[in-house]
Structure formats: C-alpha cells, structure tokens
Amino acid sequence: MTDATLSAPPQVTSTTPLIAADGVPLKQKLARTTRRMKMRALFLTLPLVLFLIVSFVLPIGQMLYRSVHNPTGSNVMPNFAVQIENWDGQGLPSDDIIETFVKDMAAARKNREVGKTIGNLATRVNYEIPGSRSLFTKTARRADKITEGPYMAALIEIDKKWDNPNLWLTLQRVTKDFTISFYLAATDRKFDEAGSIVRADELYRIYLPILWKTIWLSALITALCFIIAYPVSYLLSTLPLRTSNLLMILVLLPFWTSLLVRTSAWIAMLQTEGIINNVFVYLGFIDDNQRIQMIYNMTGTVIAMVHILLPFMILPLFSVMKTIPPSYMRAARSMGASGTYSFRKVYFPQTVPGIAAGTLLVFILAIGYYITPALVGGNDGLLISNLIADHIKKTLNWSLGAALGTILLVVVLIFYWLYNKLVGVDNLKFG
C-alpha cells in the first residue's frame, strides 16, 4: 500500500489489512482505543499488586533466602572464614589458620555488635554440635592471652576438644554463608562428624513427627467439618429464606466473635473443672475423681479448631447448594430413583465443587493454624506452626524457623497440586 490517505476507499482484499475511515489500519486504531481502558485497568489493580509484592512476595522470598543463608560464622570470624574455606580437611588445620582463628576470636570477644559476638557463633555451632557452646565462650575468654605459636597447642591446652579434626570440619561448614543444614534439622537429619547426612538421634527427632501429626490432624479436622457442615448447609439451602437467614446468622455469629474469645470459651467448657465435666459428674456419667481431660491436648485442639473453621466449610457448600434447583431431585424421583439413589447420583455430584472449595479452604487454614493450638493444645496438641513460632520468638533460630516454614509452604502447594489433579481448580466454587 503506497498511499494510505487516498480519498477513494481502499480496496479490501484478504491480503491487505483493513483500514479505518481515516486511513489508519484498523488493528492500530483498535489498539489505540482500547489502550486507555487497559491503562485504567492496570492503574486500578496497582495498589493490589504493590500490596501483594510488599506483603507477600517479599516476605516469602525473605523466608526462602533466610532458610539457606546464615552468615553468622563469617560475620563473627571474617578472616578465619576466608582461610578455612581452602583447607583440604585432612588432619588438623595448619597453624597459620589457627592463628587467624585465635585472633578473630579475640577480636570477636570485644565486639558488641548484634550478630557478630562470640555468643552468636557459639549458638550457631551449638546447632550442629549440641553442648559445644561452653567450649567457645571458655576459649574466647582466654584467646587474647595467646600471643605466640604454636597456636594449636595453646588451644588444646585450654580444652582437649580442639584436638579433633571433625570440630574443625564443622567450623569450616559453619563459616560458609549458604547451608542446607537448617533443612536437615527441619527434617530431623544432620551432618555427622564426618560431614555426611544421617538421621538425627532418636531423642532429637521432633519435626517430622509433628509435621505428620499436623497433616493428619488437619485432615481429621477437615473431615469432621465436612461431616458437620454438609447436613447444615443442606438444611440452610432448602429452608425458606427468612428461616435460613436466621440460621445463617447463627452460623456467622461465632465468625464475628474474636478468635481469642472463642478459644477461651472452649477452655471454660472443656477444662477438668469446666462445664461439660461438671454436667457429666452431675448426671453421674463419670466419677468426680475421673474427670476427663479434654483440653490442653489433641482433643482440645481438634474440638476448638473444628468449631472455628466450620463456617469456612458451610459457606461454600451453602452457596453451591443454593444454586441446585429442587427440580433435579424431583426429576430423578419421577424417573423412579429412590431418595438415596437420587441423592447419590444427582444431588451429591453437583455439590462437589463446594465440597472441594470447603475442604481445601479448611485444610489449608488448619495446617497453618497457630493461636488455637497454642492456647488449648498443651504439649501433644501442638502443630508445626507453633514450633515455627517458637524458633522465631524464643530460640531466635530464624533460619530453622524459615526452613520449617518453607517446608510447610511446599506441603500446602503439594496438596493444592493434588487437588487440582483430582478436582480441578476450575471446579472450585467459593460462592
């Protein structure tokens, strides 16, 4: 096309692009008119995108990074970290390296900067070799007295434990910035003294059992929620509007009450001197000295969490059931199917999207639940999230907390993927 501004309308064939009345190609014209709409759409979603980046992408990235990155070793002993990196690991390190170690230690002892004190290093090494903390604090106190070689001999004089090649192998590992040792710890594994990966001693295997317990407790809570919610949702969806609205408020009322209040209410209900035990004793079901322990254990966690998560199951089920007209069941009945057969073959399959949404929602919420198990879980009702919180708040082993958190995230993603395979995410209906 040589002249697009011809006054005569250009001939339209299958090969020439369509031209708008003012001679601009139609596609270009269309793009121009829709551009403003696209810009506006982008502008409107901008706050959400920013919010997601700040509140979601960055923290999770930070967590993933922290779970493998721990610079304590190189922060505390910068010079030693550089030298030990090239050590071949045979026997004991050379006296040059030990000299740097002793000088770094003496310097670190004077350092008061958070994250760079000898205490930080001692804690870090203690994760790898439990009980080694005092070795570092003791040695550091005397490090500035060692002024001349042989340095190794001087160290051994302070404590015989320094005469151990495996200790120096561990130090070589600890002074590297990137490590998988927190993932090993989170899955109850460790480096043995020779540096290969082994399972932790039986006494120290705590994370995997709690992770499994978290998964199956969440599954149990989800199943219980489903069993309770399905008939309730059915009732809600079939009752006349006024009655169903009233019942819906009863379902939502606890939802609007503070989580803490609800959890404490369960304590009042379930404790050994609580309402339920009192009623049982009064009715003579149990003896006064045989009161049932229903709280501060797994039972308490399950009861309270089923109660708290129930609305998340009822709401999607209800909204799906509401859209199923009664004529389907009537049609099935008119064709000769019994009530149960009609329910199984006609009604139930149509509620599957709601079941899928409800179970997914409850399961994912349950697997990461924190407050309720912390308050009513006691010791055997603790979930993985309580351990994560412990590491973040109490032991301050953030790297281990991050590794556990990442594993939890991966578990959720695996379940989501399984769900997608089984039900199809397109089939989820939240309302």
Add this chain to the structure above:
Amino acid sequence: MSLAAEQTNNAAHEAHVRFENVQKSYDGEILVVKDLNLDIPAGEFLTMLGPSGSGKTTSLMMLAGFEPATHGEIYLGGQSINNVPPNKRGIGMVFQNYALFPHMSVAENLAFPLKVRKMGRAEIEEKVNRALAMVELPDMGGRRPAQLSGGQQQRVAVARALVFDPELILMDEPLGALDKQLREQMQYEIKHIHENLGVTVVYVTHDQAEALTMSDRIAVFEDGVIQQLSTPDDLYERPQNSFVAQFIGENNKLHGKVSKKSNGVCTVDLDGGGTVTADAINVGAAGDRTTLSLRPERVEIEPEQGSVPNILSGEIKELIYLGDHIRTRMSVAGNDEFIVKVPNNAGNIPLEEGATVRVGWMSEDCRALDPLAP
C-alpha cells in the same frame, strides 16, 4: 356396596387419572386447590390452563407425588396413589427448567431412568438411541446439556420423560423458556409425539394459544377451581363464565342489566345506553346484572339493514393495520376498548378515525355471563 360407591369405582377404572374431591393448602389458611374433581381418560392430552396462582401447577405436583393432597383421593389406573412415593408412580415428567442433570451427558441423562430399572446395557443403549432419534437429536448423546441450545435441551427433556415408556407424562410449562417461533414448532412436535405414542399427557401452561393448539381438552383453572373443562373450540365458542371468556382469546365486554329472559335468550339494557339480545348462558332472573361477551371477529361494521338483530353506533378511536385484518378500537356503549377485527376484504368501506359507524352482531354470538366484578 352402595350404588353410588360402585359407580365411583367404575369411573375410577375407566379414567387413567382421577382427582376426587382433592383439596390442597400449604399454610392451613388458604386453599390453593378447592375440591378438584377431574377424570382424564387414557390417551388424552389434557391441559391445565390458568393464570399463575390458580392451582394448576399444585394439582400437577400432587399428581406427580411431590406435594401431598390435604384432602381427597388421586387415582392412577384405578389405584389410589395418595400413599405411593413419586418414584413408584411410574410417571414421566418434563420440568419448566428441563432439570437435565448438568454433570451427565445427554445419553447418561436418558439412561438414568433405565439404570434405575436395572436394564441391561444393550437394552439401555437401544432405548436411548431410539429416544434420541424420536426427538431428532441422533448424534447429541455425548454432549453435556449446557452445550445444547434451549430447544435441544427441551427435546432431551421430553425424550428423557418418555424413554422408560411411562403411560402418563406430566409437563409443567415446558416451553416457557423458548422464543416464540421455537415454541410453536415444539408445540406441534409434542402434539405429534403424543399422537404417535398414545400416552396420556397432562400439560400445564398459562399460554392460552399453546393450550388451544395442543390439547384434546382444556381445564381452565382460576382461584383453585376448574372454571370450565372442555374442548378447545367449545371453550372459545361457548365460554361458561366471564373469566373463561376473558382468558381464552380476545373478548369484548359490555355490562348491563337483564330486563327479560325467556327460552335461553335474554334482553339486556346496557349501562352505556342501548338494548341488545344475547344467549342467556349464566344469568340470574330479570333485574340481575350481567356481562356480555362478544368476540371481536363476530362484530360487523355497517351491517345490512335487518341482517342482524343487535345494532349500536360507535366511534372509531384507533385503526391498526395488521395485514390480514384491521384492528379497530372503538367506543361502543361506554366501552372505549371495544375491539372489532375488520377483515381485509376488497369491498370494505374505508374506515377513518373519529368517524361514527354502526356496528352489529347476531344474538347467538353474544353471550350473557355472570357479572364479573367491576
């Protein structure tokens, strides 16, 4: 056994479906169906016609078994079915929204009633294919209902109600969701299926044209009572009360007072002036009020002198050209909505709005009925 009871029993045997003194109330305060008595012989196409809230759908639901009758008996093939659950009644049903199961294919939908009856796979396949062929959708078995057009879904719903060979089919406004053209086409198709299979059909609709097209007999419902039960032409030509006259077809109403009544013909003094004679169908004694019912196509403009006994003058208010006829709105005897359909004939006098002309009709085309509440 008394004679009356024996007669009742005989009648119950002859009729395929029989409602006997059936009443229905949902709230214990209002009777939705008041004392329904209805016999439907085998093979009949009976339509329950009426405005919404007239009790027609409730009657159908009682027959299907989804609503229990508050009082009275319903018989199917001579057996009382009051205590028979819907799945044991063996009645095919087509629902207003078709109620095709969305999670099953068309073929699975059709196979549903056959699987319930534990038929063999080969037999099911044969019956499904035959049913699909009957509604002219032979290759649609693999599709989901959502992939079909409204008309196709409607056909599948009909096929599903028929596939297990029930002797009675109930249809609850099955064509309500279709556009006009498709609706008319489906009316003929359902009518032909009924004629070919010889099943009994009870059809519920509020569309009088649909009822007139399809039915052997029509039961006109209003206020929980059958106002008239008759053939389509009888309903149109000889409505028994002013509700039926009004509901079936177009109808001009003239109010007045009966001045004389003899031999089935009465003389009525119209409120708007003038005196006419009419067939006394449903009127009281002389002096009672009445409503005259007159079909628009039975009114003649400028009739020849002496050809018709009733002649009034009227002013032409509006002319609407409709091709085959001219719809003329006039003011006659105080009624501003008096409609006359003037056939589009070559020899017609040209009509003008505002002109005053004479209108006339035969006595037997004008029916004096109960006075409708003003």
